Amino acid sequence: MSAESEYTCCMCYKAIDAHTHNGEVYWTSGHNAQPLVPQDTSDASMVEHGRCCDSCNGIVVQVRMMQAFGHHETAGMIIGMFRTAKTQTDAILAHMKVLSALMAVNE
Numbered sequence: 001m002s003a004e005s006e007y008t009c010c011m012c013y014k015a016i017d018a019h020t021h022n023g024e025v026y027w028t029s030g031h032n033a034q035p036l037v038p039q040d041t042s043d044a045s046m047v048e049h050g051r052c053c054d055s056c057n058g059i060v061v062q063v064r065m066m067q068a069f070g071h072h073e074t075a076g077m078i079i080g081m082f083r084t085a086k087t088q089t090d091a092i093l094a095h096m097k098v099l100s101a102l103m104a105v106n107e
């Protein structure tokens, strides 16, 4: 069972799923999206928090693994796309690109 929280994911801009246990909502604020968080959130279309949904957290974890295993160039490229996003559209496009690239790599 899933309920929607008040948060919008800072990467894909879909609603962050609330986590429930026995029908009780116990967690609504998603995951820490660092380092895939835009630095300039001054545009009105941007969310100001750095929280992401369950699905995007999978990308965040993969990028942290790349860093841990020394793949700094690839990790840096992905991080750069999110850090430099200036609008919601930039963030969503970065999310789509990274998602399809990771799917190709994992095939």
Ligand SMILES: [Zn+2]
Pocket: 009, 010, 011, 012, 013, 014, 052, 053, 054, 055, 056, 057
């Ligand atoms: Zn997301």
